[in-house]
Amino acid sequence: MTLNRRSFLARSAAASAVLAAPTLLKAQPAEYVFGASLPLTGPFATAGQLVAPAFAMAQRLINEEGGIGGVPIRFVTEDSGYIPQNALANYQRALATEGDALVAYFGDSTGFMKLVAPELKGDQARLMGSTSFASELANPEVNPYQYLAGPSYEDQFDILLQNIANQGGSTVAFIFSNTEFGRDPIEHGKKRAEELGLKVVLEESTKPQGADIPTHVTKLAQSGAEYCLLQGYVTGVWPQLIGGARQFGLPTKFMGTFWGMEKIIADRVTEQAGPFLDGYQGVMPYRYFYDRADAPRYETFAALSKEMFVGTPLENYMPTWTIQTMCAIEIAVRALRDTAEKGLELTADNTAESLNAISDWDMGGYFGGPVSVEGGKIGTGRVYTYGAENGLFTPSSDWFNV
Amino acid sequence: MINGNLKATYAADEQVLNNAYKRAFVYGMALLCAALPFVANDYIILVAAQMGIILIAVVGVNVVIGYTGLLSLGHAAFIAIGAYSIPILHTLFASLGVPEGIMPFLAIPLAVAISALVGIVVGLPSLRVKGLYLAVATLSANFIVIFLIELDAMAPYTGGFNGINTPEANLLGWQLDTQREMFALIAALAFVTILGVQNLFRTRVGRAFIAIRERDYSAEVLGISLLRYKLLSFAISAACCGLAGALFAYFYARILPEQFELVLSLQLVAALIVGGMGRTMGPVFGVIIVVMVPELLKYSFGIIAGGSADVAALRAPVQEIVFGALIIIFLMFEPLGITQIVDRGFRSLNRWPFARG
Numbered sequence: 001m002t003l004n005r006r007s008f009l010a011r012s013a014a015a016s017a018v019l020a021a022p023t024l025l026k027a028q029p030a031e032y033v034f035g036a037s038l039p040l041t042g043p044f045a046t047a048g049q050l051v052a053p054a055f056a057m058a059q060r061l062i063n064e065e066g067g068i069g070g071v072p073i074r075f076v077t078e079d080s081g082y083i084p085q086n087a088l089a090n091y092q093r094a095l096a097t098e099g100d101a102l103v104a105y106f107g108d109s110t111g112f113m114k115l116v117a118p119e120l121k122g123d124q125a126r127l128m129g130s131t132s133f134a135s136e137l138a139n140p141e142v143n144p145y146q147y148l149a150g151p152s153y154e155d156q157f158d159i160l161l162q163n164i165a166n167q168g169g170s171t172v173a174f175i176f177s178n179t180e181f182g183r184d185p186i187e188h189g190k191k192r193a194e195e196l197g198l199k200v201v202l203e204e205s206t207k208p209q210g211a212d213i214p215t216h217v218t219k220l221a222q223s224g225a226e227y228c229l230l231q232g233y234v235t236g237v238w239p240q241l242i243g244g245a246r247q248f249g250l251p252t253k254f255m256g257t258f259w260g261m262e263k264i265i266a267d268r269v270t271e272q273a274g275p276f277l278d279g280y281q282g283v284m285p286y287r288y289f290y291d292r293a294d295a296p297r298y299e300t301f302a303a304l305s306k307e308m309f310v311g312t313p314l315e316n317y318m319p320t321w322t323i324q325t326m327c328a329i330e331i332a333v334r335a336l337r338d339t340a341e342k343g344l345e346l347t348a349d350n351t352a353e354s355l356n357a358i359s360d361w362d363m364g365g366y367f368g369g370p371v372s373v374e375g376g377k378i379g380t381g382r383v384y385t386y387g388a389e390n391g392l393f394t395p396s397s398d399w400f401n402v
Numbered sequence: 403m404i405n406g407n408l409k410a411t412y413a414a415d416e417q418v419l420n421n422a423y424k425r426a427f428v429y430g431m432a433l434l435c436a437a438l439p440f441v442a443n444d445y446i447i448l449v450a451a452q453m454g455i456i457l458i459a460v461v462g463v464n465v466v467i468g469y470t471g472l473l474s475l476g477h478a479a480f481i482a483i484g485a486y487s488i489p490i491l492h493t494l495f496a497s498l499g500v501p502e503g504i505m506p507f508l509a510i511p512l513a514v515a516i517s518a519l520v521g522i523v524v525g526l527p528s529l530r531v532k533g534l535y536l537a538v539a540t541l542s543a544n545f546i547v548i549f550l551i552e553l554d555a556m557a558p559y560t561g562g563f564n565g566i567n568t569p570e571a572n573l574l575g576w577q578l579d580t581q582r583e584m585f586a587l588i589a590a591l592a593f594v595t596i597l598g599v600q601n602l603f604r605t606r607v608g609r610a611f612i613a614i615r616e617r618d619y620s621a622e623v624l625g626i627s628l629l630r631y632k633l634l635s636f637a638i639s640a641a642c643c644g645l646a647g648a649l650f651a652y653f654y655a656r657i658l659p660e661q662f663e664l665v666l667s668l669q670l671v672a673a674l675i676v677g678g679m680g681r682t683m684g685p686v687f688g689v690i691i692v693v694m695v696p697e698l699l700k701y702s703f704g705i706i707a708g709g710s711a712d713v714a715a716l717r718a719p720v721q722e723i724v725f726g727a728l729i730i731i732f733l734m735f736e737p738l739g740i741t742q743i744v745d746r747g748f749r750s751l752n753r754w755p756f757a758r759g
Contacts, residue, residue, distance in 0.1 A: 036711065040718035048715070055711030076709035078700060079718030083665075084658060089448055089697065096445035111658055118567055118655030124444075136564060178552075180563035180658075 029101045032073045032336070032346070034058075034329070035094035035126075036106035039082035047234075047321050048108070050264075051131075052077065053314055054322045057304050058329045068103070068333065069340030084111035091116060095124060102126060103346045104332040106325065110134040110180060113146055120145045125348035127335060127355060129328035131321070133258055135184055138377040140356060145348045147355055148377035149328035150285030155379045155402040156257040157185040157229065158192055159283045163383045163397050164227050164255075165196040173202035173225035173252070175216060175241065182208070182232020185257075189229070201225045208232065213240035221250055230256045234265070238280075239273040246276040256282035261384065262320050263288065264313065267391045275388035281396060285381040286327065286366050288393055289318040295365020301326070327366050331373065334358060368399030418600055423748050435589040439582045447585050451653055453693045454588035455646050456673065458595045460685035462642025463670045465599060468679035469608065470635040471615030472528050475667050476540035479524070479547035480517045480640040482662035484647020485568075486551060487513035489657075490559050492569040506571045506652070513648040514641045520547075521640020528632045532618075544667055551659045565658035568651040584653045591649065595642055600682045602638070611635050615680070676732055678739025687740035691732070696725050 036055060039048035055075040063072045076094060080087035087108055094102050107113050107130035114136070120128070120143075128146045130137075135152040137143055151159070164172060172193060176182035182205065193200050202223035204216050220228060228245075230237065233256070242254050261282040270277055292298045301318055309315045314322065335355035336346055344350045359372040371378045383397035409415045419425045438450055459481055466472050491509040500508065527539035551560045560566060571578040571587065578584050602608040610631045613621035622628050651657055669692060677688025699721045707713045736743045 038711065038714070040715050041722050045719075052711040052715035059710070074709075075711060077711035077714040078704070078709070079714060079721070081722075085452070085654075085661065088654075089445070089452070092448045093445040093697075093701070096443040111660055114565055114658060115654065115656050180565075183563055 029071065031101065032068050032071055033094070033098040033102045034073055034075050034104045034106070034332070035091065035098065035102055036075060036077045037080040037087035037090045037108045037112065038077055039108050040079035042081035042083070044082045044108075044234075047131075048079075048082075050313070050319050051322050051325045053309055053312070054318075054325045054329070057301065057308060058326060060308070061300065061304065062329075062333055068336045068346070071340075073103075073333070080108050080112065082109060084109060084115045087112035088115055088119070095126075103336055103351065104128065106130060106328060106332075107132070110137070113137050113143075117143050117146060120348065127332050127348055127351040129332055131324065131328075134180070135188070138375055140352075140376045143376065144352050146376065147328075147331065147373065149324055149331055150258070150377065151283075151379045151381050151402060152377055153181075153185040153231065153257055154188040155377070156283045156285075156381060157189040157231070158402045159381045159383065159397075159400040160229055160255050160257070160281075161189065161192050161196055161198060162400060162402075165198060166397075169198065169226050171199045171201045171223075171225045171227070173204065173220055173223050173228040174200060175202070175204045175206060175220070175228055175230055175237075177208040177232030178205040179208055179232050181259075185231060202228075206237065213237065213244055216241060217244040217248055217250070220245060220252060221248055225252055228252045228254050230254060230260055234259050238266075238269050238277060242280065243273055243276045254280050255383075256280070258282075258284065258320070258324070261393065263317070263386075263391065263393055264319055266386050266393070270388050270391065277386050278388035280386045281383055282386075282393075283381045284320065284384050284393065285378070286320060286323045287368070288320065288384070289323065290392065291395075292365065297364025297366065300364075323366065327363070330363065330366075331355065331358070331378075334361065418597065418604075432593065435593075438589075439585055444581065447581050449694060449697050451581055451585040451588050453689050454585065454592045455649050455653065456670070456693055457592050457685055457689045458588075458649065459643045459646035460670050460673045460677070460689055461595050461599050462639040462646070463674050464679065464681075464685050465602070465611070465642065466525075466635050466639035467671065467674060468681070468684060469603060469615060470611040470632065471618075472525075472632065472635065473533060473537040474524075474540040474636075474639070475537045475664075475671060476524060476542070476544035476547075477639070477643050477670050478662045478664065478666035479544045480521055480643035481647035481650060481666065482547050482551060482659070483517045483520050483640075484513045484644030485651040485657050485662070486560050486566070486647075487516050487644070488648050488651035489566050489568050493559075502572045503574045505569075506573055510645065510648045514644040517644020517647065518637040518641040521636040521638075521643075522633050524640070525633050525636025528636065529629060541664070541667070544662075544664055548659050548663060551662075560659075563659065565656050567656050568654065571652040578652065581653065584649075588649050588653065591645060595645065596682065596686070599638075599642070607631070607634065612680075672729070676729055676739060678741030681739070681741040683744070684739055684741050687744065691729070691740065695728065696721070699724055 038052055039045055040052065055077055059073065059075045067073050078090040080090060091105055104127040107128060110132040113130050113132050125145050129149055133148055133150060133153050135154040137146050138148050138152045174186055174189060176186055190200050202219060202225055204219055206216055245252055261284050266277050287295060289298060292302065305314055305318060335351045338354040339346055339350045355373055360370040362370045367380050368382060371380060379402040380399055382395055382399045384393035385396040386393050407421050419428055459477065463477050466474050488509055491512055492505055495505050495508065524540060524543040528536050531539060550556060552563050554562060578587060610626045613624060613626055614628065614631055618628055673688035673692040674684060676691050677686065678684035703717045703721055707717050732740060
């Protein structure tokens, strides 16, 4: 066989392809894996069970849209029972079984995110979103791989306090559960209230599932607060605290943050305990699912929900908890796709860099407009008011950017 | 009927591992633990290390519940004390200029000693109350310790509700910065703890504990000081839990108060009951069931049913039910714990083919 220029080039190309094949194969595995821990049993099983179907929808949607740089993605979900060590074990198992194919992880609690944060080093690190809005996590210098799919609790308090100031309010009370979740924005909230000229007339910590609520209602009445910000509860104190205050004839306006703003829970409380939640307000980073004008992404979810979740509560309505999870997944996928497009390996460092570079992104309806990831979070939200008659949270402010 | 093993010398009678099965098991486990860091993946190391930490704590619980007969539901508090002592002591040592390489050699014994002291305080009610009343008294200790850890005034030391990052252990320059390296330390100390406690019950002190368990008034009549030995039992038990807590702090990069709540205390007692109270191997078998089996169930259900979220949503409660049913079955068929089942198995193996059971 003679060696001329053409055959030399052909053989060189073939040899290069053979030599480069392992690298290419390594760079592009057959599939990527997105791991998750959810509280499918334990105290937050209700939330976990509502959120779980979102992963099936996300997997289908993302893969139909081309996966990550053409490589399909698979979601692996495990129950944590809402115990941080269990979630950590789930994460370690996902790392051990999936290896480099595991490119992102979704955590189920603030506790887990804090527990795992110092472990995210070297090849143990992955991009990580979660259900948490804990202010401590939104710190890329300390937690470079973790992000919030919305504003931190401190930001949410900022939005509520700004809205109160805009409406001419002058006195606020903070009632919060005696947990890390409840205490998160309180110190910051006090400073912000002072800056806005609002007087914090009551700071009251309670048990997460309020036992001595009448005492708190009495103190609230004595404080004469116009507004009362609730933090650190999912449903625990609505009937007792707000219901009790209404029975007492208090005109105080109650406000909550993300985990106290779910329509399904508000509807259930209204149905079982009466319409005292009418006029309840709170901050929500996302648009509610029924607000689908100019929200193509929500329309896509709605079409898929009708097909995938027939006969379940998700068929016609996607809870805010599920929206938060979908949002966290989409942010991670965007960071992964951006990294893949740049031709880089999907390492935690590369994807975290892409994540923090996301700016002016129109997510198709989740938020009030295009959003940017700044400081490991998306600092936007608006105030909504619940109507007991129609069972809807309707906007009562413009979008705030904090 | 065979009711013992022939020993021809006093030395044979005094051996801790006094028959071939015990020797085979202990040496086998030691070999397995030695080999594990070289062959197992990170997840297996994580579960094994978790088992080691819980095992040390359950061995401690066994001293007070299994051997001394004092029911305690507050042992997570001692683990918390041991765990929180580590970052606090490291900060203190750093301010005193103690070299990092010797900090664990001081911090671990001090954490153990602090837990033992707290154990004595928590054990005080045992002088007046017994049974369920003592359980409630110790239960409150758990709540008080967690309350103190979360207290705002303690937050500069404990991190309060937010928890605190923990230091890495540095043994004379050997930085145990991976879970694999930490597992080696945990496994070694777990062996030492089990053998130490096993030996304790060959001494006057251990026999005094057993006498108190059988009937405390009679023990007192025999000259055993209830004050001294009940408090000593609590101190030894709390010391083991303190050791578990110290290792917990070195193993995890961060500790949170919610990790030491009532659920952990109940897990320790459950492991002891399932494994077998008042037996050396009880904690070992109990920890295998309580820590490893849920992970095995998760793993095997995951392989069978797949890892997708909608399947996980269905199989997670099923796993819990299967685990609960397993414990009920064990307790129904052998209330004395898995140790008895294993004993029966070994006995029948010993006598086969001449007799069974």
